[in-house]
Amino acid sequence: MTTQDSLDRFYSIIPAGGIGSRLWPLSRADAPKFLHDLTGSGSTLLRGTWDRLAPLNGEQRIMVVTGRAHRAAVEKQLPALLDHNVVLESEPKDSTAAIGLAAAILRRREPDVIIGSFAADHVIADTRGFGRAVREAIVVADAGYITTIGITPTEPAIGFGYIHVGGALPVEGAPSARMVESFVEKPDLETAEQYVAGGDYLWNGGMFISRADRLLEQLGETSPALLAGIEELAEAWDTPRRGAVVDAVWPSLEKIAIDYTVAEPAAASGRLAVIPGDFDWDDVGDFASIAKLHSGGRKSDLAILGENARVLADASSGIVVAGSDRLISLIGVNDIIVVDTPDALLVTTTANAQRVKSVVDALKLSGRSDVL
Amino acid sequence: MTTQDSLDRFYSIIPAGGIGSRLWPLSRADAPKFLHDLTGSGSTLLRGTWDRLAPLNGEQRIMVVTGRAHRAAVEKQLPALLDHNVVLESEPKDSTAAIGLAAAILRRREPDVIIGSFAADHVIADTRGFGRAVREAIVVADAGYITTIGITPTEPAIGFGYIHVGGALPVEGAPSARMVESFVEKPDLETAEQYVAGGDYLWNGGMFISRADRLLEQLGETSPALLAGIEELAEAWDTPRRGAVVDAVWPSLEKIAIDYTVAEPAAASGRLAVIPGDFDWDDVGDFASIAKLHSGGRKSDLAILGENARVLADASSGIVVAGSDRLISLIGVNDIIVVDTPDALLVTTTANAQRVKSVVDALKLSGRSDVL
Numbered sequence: 001m002t003t004q005d006s007l008d009r010f011y012s013i014i015p016a017g018g019i020g021s022r023l024w025p026l027s028r029a030d031a032p033k034f035l036h037d038l039t040g041s042g043s044t045l046l047r048g049t050w051d052r053l054a055p056l057n058g059e060q061r062i063m064v065v066t067g068r069a070h071r072a073a074v075e076k077q078l079p080a081l082l083d084h085n086v087v088l089e090s091e092p093k094d095s096t097a098a099i100g101l102a103a104a105i106l107r108r109r110e111p112d113v114i115i116g117s118f119a120a121d122h123v124i125a126d127t128r129g130f131g132r133a134v135r136e137a138i139v140v141a142d143a144g145y146i147t148t149i150g151i152t153p154t155e156p157a158i159g160f161g162y163i164h165v166g167g168a169l170p171v172e173g174a175p176s177a178r179m180v181e182s183f184v185e186k187p188d189l190e191t192a193e194q195y196v197a198g199g200d201y202l203w204n205g206g207m208f209i210s211r212a213d214r215l216l217e218q219l220g221e222t223s224p225a226l227l228a229g230i231e232e233l234a235e236a237w238d239t240p241r242r243g244a245v246v247d248a249v250w251p252s253l254e255k256i257a258i259d260y261t262v263a264e265p266a267a268a269s270g271r272l273a274v275i276p277g278d279f280d281w282d283d284v285g286d287f288a289s290i291a292k293l294h295s296g297g298r299k300s301d302l303a304i305l306g307e308n309a310r311v312l313a314d315a316s317s318g319i320v321v322a323g324s325d326r327l328i329s330l331i332g333v334n335d336i337i338v339v340d341t342p343d344a345l346l347v348t349t350t351a352n353a354q355r356v357k358s359v360v361d362a363l364k365l366s367g368r369s370d371v372l
Numbered sequence: 373m374t375t376q377d378s379l380d381r382f383y384s385i386i387p388a389g390g391i392g393s394r395l396w397p398l399s400r401a402d403a404p405k406f407l408h409d410l411t412g413s414g415s416t417l418l419r420g421t422w423d424r425l426a427p428l429n430g431e432q433r434i435m436v437v438t439g440r441a442h443r444a445a446v447e448k449q450l451p452a453l454l455d456h457n458v459v460l461e462s463e464p465k466d467s468t469a470a471i472g473l474a475a476a477i478l479r480r481r482e483p484d485v486i487i488g489s490f491a492a493d494h495v496i497a498d499t500r501g502f503g504r505a506v507r508e509a510i511v512v513a514d515a516g517y518i519t520t521i522g523i524t525p526t527e528p529a530i531g532f533g534y535i536h537v538g539g540a541l542p543v544e545g546a547p548s549a550r551m552v553e554s555f556v557e558k559p560d561l562e563t564a565e566q567y568v569a570g571g572d573y574l575w576n577g578g579m580f581i582s583r584a585d586r587l588l589e590q591l592g593e594t595s596p597a598l599l600a601g602i603e604e605l606a607e608a609w610d611t612p613r614r615g616a617v618v619d620a621v622w623p624s625l626e627k628i629a630i631d632y633t634v635a636e637p638a639a640a641s642g643r644l645a646v647i648p649g650d651f652d653w654d655d656v657g658d659f660a661s662i663a664k665l666h667s668g669g670r671k672s673d674l675a676i677l678g679e680n681a682r683v684l685a686d687a688s689s690g691i692v693v694a695g696s697d698r699l700i701s702l703i704g705v706n707d708i709i710v711v712d713t714p715d716a717l718l719v720t721t722t723a724n725a726q727r728v729k730s731v732v733d734a735l736k737l738s739g740r741s742d743v744l
Contacts, residue, residue, distance in 0.1 A: 025701070250402070271648055277669050312735070313736060314727070328716075328717045329716065330720065331718075331724045331727050332727065333708075333724075338717075342698070344699040344700075344701065345701065347702050347719055348702065348703035349705060355686070358686065358703075368699065
């Protein structure tokens with residue numbers, strides 16, 4: 001089995017779900033994070049993800065799982081997306097259902113397919129470095145391991161989960177492969193500093209590369225009922241019964257992240273490998289991280305996002321997201337976050353960026369879903 | 373001559389000009405400060421001024437000097453304003469022209485009229501205390517002095533000019549009358565502290581009460597050309613020639629504040645008296661002072677202005693001025709100023725409130741008058 005053979009059997013999956021509550025009021029139910037250009041590159045995050053994956057083995061082998069409401073927007077972003085590569089969720093069921101169903105559909109079409117799942121709303125500038133890591137991961141996946149790509153940390157970030165790396169894994173064609181000891185949740189700063197200093201921890205970028213059959217097998221061990229639902233859907237998918245089975249089965253699927261159903265159990269049973277990825281990566285989780293992406297880390301800078309931004313700033317730093325063509329004037333405000341949209345305005349600071357989700361929660365509770 | 377006789381000859385003048393640049397983007401050329409309700413009372417500042425003056429001697433004796441563009445808005449605010457009490461400026465010529473012309477018109481109608489000029493955009497809650505001070509000032513004015521009302525300072529404010537008070541002035545019916553030594557410009561904090569501690573300084577509230585003939589006589593000593601223009605206008609005012617003379621004369625009037633043409637020269641020549649006013653007064657010069665008015669000085673409060681304000685605030689203080697019905701969310705921002713209008717947004721802090729004018733200057737320079 002050659003590396004090229006493995007690559008030929010590779011299929012990318014982009015789960016394009018999640019609103020990105022910490023990016024409200026820019027991200028909304030009807031304009032989620034992945035449909036925004038948060039890097040100022042001129043491309044949405046979804047399109048950036050597509051453009052990173054397409055060079056691996058072509059636009060014909062990228063499947064997108066997204067909500068029904070986003071179909072038109074997704075297809076507009078990805079004109080080359082094939083119809084049989086679109087999986088629509090009737091309601092959000094978290095990542096196990098999304099990735100599991102895509103894997104199950106692809107396995108029925110190609111029994112020895114190797115799938116890779118990549119979030120639609122992360123930022124990686126180094127497409128070549130990313131491609132090198134994925135190619136190694138594909139080889140390791142073909143050897144039977146569920147494989148992730150861990151990002152070499154550049155700082156003791158407390159906003160990311162970490163991967164505790166174990167011993168080397170000898171797989172031909174994947175010289176940097178290691179076993180995964182365990183996943184760890186977002187740490188406090190002191191712990192994060194120890195992780196980065198020790199060198200045995202990588203950031204968890206939420207990428208999974210695996211033979212589809214191995215992934216589903218692992219899922220079946222942890223969540224047999226969920227797997228059964230997924231397989232029932234997959235069996236009907238390429239038949240006229242798809243709609244009826246979706247209506248019957250989808251609502252009953254357990255809503256759970258793939259971290260708990262596949263990744264952590266696989267790590268615990270010695271079936272999870274990792275390829276260290278030495279490229280810049282960000283999950284663009286909040287406005288502070290967007291500000292950082294734009295400023296290159298220079299604290300004094302004011303990042304400005306928005307095609308029609310009209311900003312007049314004096315002695316100010318942070319980020320302005322201009323979602324309207326109003327004139328925005330800042331005077332003497334530092335580390336500020338201003339997000340201006342036609343029906344909602346957010347003013348906070350980079351230190352409070354993570355708390356934006358609490359506003360969304362409060363709006364939900366108070367019934368003001370018109371701005372969510 | 374009784375006090376009641378003096379009061380019967382009293383006529384109020386409200387110069388309603390000035391945009392209030394430090395209150396941009398709330399105050400605009402087409403929506404100046406005096407047309408806003410900045411106190412949350414439900415009344416505009418202009419209407420509040422009117423309501424303070426009407427009890428003195430009736431709505432029939434209040435004259436308003438304002439720009440042509442504001443006539444409709446002023447008349448809407450003041451339905452009882454008589455047509456012959458409206459003086460329209462074809463272009464702004466500062467306070468000497470505005471007050472001087474009103475005084476000259478009134479003197480031609482009533483040679484022994486006593487006029488009082490009160491800015492349209494100041495805030496005084498204590499109407500009775502204000503009335504008491506004005507009544508004393510009218511008596512002193514009738515005795516031949518140009519008279520101002522100085523506000524007893526409650527703190528060493530650096531945003532106001534001060535009046536240096538001299539010796540007592542024995543006038544029957546005006547027990548608190550004093551001579552004015554001089555006017556002093558806005559001081560630094562140390563000087564202001566000395567002023568307040570010493571007790572011989574009052575805030576300059578910009579109010580002038582005087583016999584019209586005395587005021588015009590004083591003006592003629594300092595600015596004979598300006599007085600000549602004003603008298604030419606006043607002579608034609610109540611005749612069919614008004615329009616033609618306004619067109620011919622108004623553009624040539626010198627643009628200068630009455631402080632320089634009347635108040636300071638009168639003080640220098642011992643003709644200026646002052647009645648100390650022991651009532652709360654504010655010129656609402658910037659958003660910090662509005663925040664202070666609303667919070668009663670409590671630093672932790674968030675003042676919210678705007679009829680349709682929808683504000684969701686967490687751990688924030690300062691002021692939000694909601695000029696749209698957008699949802700405004702604040703998280704962890706202190707002493708913040710957020711002014712939200714349909715076409716312009718301002719974000720700054722109370723410490724920077726005075727710098728707002730610089731934005732307006734920058735917008736003028738860059739030709740973006742659409743938002744001024």
